[in-house]
Amino acid sequence: MFLTLLSHQWRSELRSSVFQKSIALNIILGLFIVYFGGIFLFLGFYLDDILAKIYPGQNVVTIFNGMLLVYFLIDLFFRFLMQELPVLAIQPYLHLPISKNKLVHYVLVKSVPSFFNLLPLLFFVPFMVTSVIPAFGSGMAIVWLLTLVVVTLLNNFLLLYFKRQMSNKPLYTLAFGITIVSLMLLDYLDVLQLQVISQAIFGAILVQPWLVIVPVLLLAGAYLLNFYFLKAHTYPEELRVHKAKEATGGDIAFLNRFGELGKLIELELKLIWRHKRTKSIIIMSAIFLFYGFIFYGKGNYMDGFGILIFVGIILSGMPMFNYGQFLPGWQSGHFDGLLTQRISPYQFLSAKYWMMVPVMVLAFILTLPYGFFGYKILLINAAALLYNVGVNVFIVFFFSVYNTQKLDLSKSASFNWQGVGASKFVMMLPLMVLPILIYLPFGLLDVPYAGIAAIGGLGLLGIIFQKQLLTFSANRFTAHKYKLAAGYRQS
Incomplete structure (x- = not known):
């Protein structure tokens, strides 16, 4: 047998x-x-x-x-x-x-x-x-x-x-x-x-x-x-195969108070929880919370600021990097249907934004114990969190319109190169390198904490003007939505 x-x-x-x-x-x-x-x-x-x-x-x-x-x-x-x-x-x-x-x-x-x-x-x-x-x-x-x-x-x-x-x-x-x-x-x-x-x-x-x-x-x-x-x-x-039902909000009572935005966030959370590849992203992001142990506590790294900024960006930003790099490919299987719904691109991206922000804040909170290695780690990681929330999220939205390859969510992320393209590597450069470049002139002038403040301040500006940045991202998404739909049909 x-x-x-x-x-x-x-x-x-x-x-x-x-x-x-x-x-x-x-x-x-x-x-x-x-x-x-x-x-x-x-x-x-x-x-x-x-x-x-x-x-x-x-x-x-x-x-x-x-x-x-x-x-x-x-x-x-x-x-x-x-x-x-x-x-x-x-x-x-x-x-x-x-x-x-x-x-x-x-x-x-x-x-x-x-x-x-x-x-x-x-x-x-x-x-x-x-x-x-x-x-x-x-x-x-x-x-x-x-x-x-x-x-x-x-x-x-x-x-x-x-x-x-x-x-x-x-x-x-x-x-x-x-x-x-x-x-x-x-x-x-x-x-x-x-x-x-x-x-x-x-x-x-x-x-x-x-x-x-x-x-x-x-x-x-x-x-x-x-x-x-x-x-x-x-x-x-x-x-037995159950009859497909219409996906509706309301299962997570906390999200009900946010109306349509809460319903979209809930549907996004259901998508993440029900598929292999999205769950693999969660696991990989959780693993990166321990990334700091490679650098913290070691004199060669603790004496400088550049590498600590890089680590701080990764610690709070990795959940957003891992999930955001494939936007809007997570919806590629039903993207044509999504375009026929009464959901504006602004609502669509706003739901993504407000789903990722609490996750990044949670990642920052979980990495607070790294502060035992030095108080400047807390300052750098706090500035990195503000920068991720106010700047890096919108960089991800900017490059998301180039993700035209359909994703099979039933497959795990291991040895899976589906959806990985040149735009992913190009996107990672400003996400990782730009905050270090912002800090660089302050470091050369020997005022490192002013450089940290500049990174955090730029992120704070992004948070203040997040509605305007979301509107810009939504307009860019609108201009490319039919190109995205065509790419998902062909791939």
Whole structure:
């Protein structure tokens, strides 16, 4: 039955029109896989020499074991961003004499031979041959490798479960993500020493191989968790296609008081929450909130202002950059219908503006703890927030009329270049570089805080005259709306 289901899916993929259109993309993706596979294979064979040079006089296997826990946390993080859920069009099989258990097992087993599960073997196996076997023998080395494979698969099934929970229990997924980020943050701050814990866990396997049963039991639990969840959601009444209803406002009571503007914002929020690519944008924006740890607290960066302005612009502006760079492509699937509605371009852009402003303010509030690294970080980030709200939003609106490529919102953002064009890279230049250029003359005159005030003041002017700037943006949108509609039909 597994082979039959596999052949059915293979044929459906080959016969799909999408497969024919994405051959070039698949070739590029294949080259990326070969490239990264080669890097992992090289590191696997030469990692013992590299670690011996970095940590002279220390056991390379112990050092490697100390890195494994951090590696698996990073692996979970990247899986969350890029790994797709294994799927099967299960409805055509439900009326046939096929056990539902077999269908669910097939979906789960299908996820095992994935890129994320196979790639680590190119890294672990060579290191085992060059370092673990000479030190501990073949038997212990095989048990050690089996443990790493089991933990890799544990990551796989944990990720699948929490990704499936995103649709109906988002708080579970949020708690899961916060836990992973908190562990890495505690390790960065030396509150929790993951390296020592990792050495103890994986070093114990090489001394007491029977402990491999612990990750095996955890893997079995994660598999059963996925199995019973999928089995509970394969009934025909849960899979039936519901009749499409007219999208209306009113579900978010707070937005009702803003009338038509509130309804448009609510519809925008629903669009973001219901599609893969928009949700990927949210995740990527949240990750960038930790971008400051790369620069803050390090003397080389803290002594200057230019790089801190750049970081401040990114911290509060990344949600707007990620989402705004594809405007109005998010509505490309129904853009012709949008033009027939009694919605003015001013209302359309105003809803975008007032949806992004609170998000940027929230991003600024969440990054306030960076103020512990220095008071000037708070001043710079506050000025950057004003600049993003008063200037950068309208720069995004200015370049949005060049986004004429249709977006498929059902696809995630990972390895997805749809909608990415030259205008995106051109738009990023004024967004990132212009505030630094505004600061530059003040920096050369050795009055840096006047430069920060100039950036914040320019943003404040933009906020004061936001109605006029929105009107200008709306007129520009009106002049290009038919060109946008034609581009969406052709792409």
